[in-house]
Amino acid sequence: DAGVTQSPTHLIKTRGQQVTLRCSPKSGHDTVSWYQQALGQGPQFIFQYYEEEERQRGNFPDRFSGHQFPNYSSELNVNALLLGDSALYLCASSFRPGTGLGSTEAFFGQGTRLTVV
């Protein structure tokens, strides 16, 4: 049973560029959330997608956007990269809220390490 998979594992971008990160949820899960983890800090919630729509959003600017596809996989896009966007970007998957199947039991992928230079 495949867990949460993320690609790429590492990425180096230049300030001002745009980046797209990808996530495939754990088999059976239909909800994907994205987190940013700066070095030495806990993850911070960016947003959550289910039924192909953004459902909740954390305190991140509009430069951060996302998408969910019909197969439940998801993309995180960051425009106009800043040095401060350098971090580990984590994808977490779960069951959709309200199903009673445990939407708070989230499973994380290995993350994508983004370095902005």
Place this chain on the structure above:
Amino acid sequence: QKEVEQDPGPLSVPEGAIVSLNCTYSNSAFQYFMWYRQYSRKGPELLMYTYSSGNKEDGRFTAQVDKSSKYISLFIRDSQPSDSATYLCAMTLDNYGQNFVFGPGTRLSVLP
């Protein structure tokens, strides 16, 4: 004041010791509490998940939640070198989302 605070560590213990990891939080509306383990350069791995106050045990791990004190703990018995990792507490308001609020993590080293 940060919403979730955690003993920063790092914490070093000998193999076989009992480890206590703690978090305090400020929002009394949090209902669901989780502990994650994160090895270096890996994603967080769910260890324990509890709802409201009380204790939950799973093998060598025990999670405690005291909502009246806004304090949660994770105890590790008979600690092993393989337990060396960063431990993250996380919490959320309800079962209708995944807006987890994480603590900054405590780095634990278990020495053989």
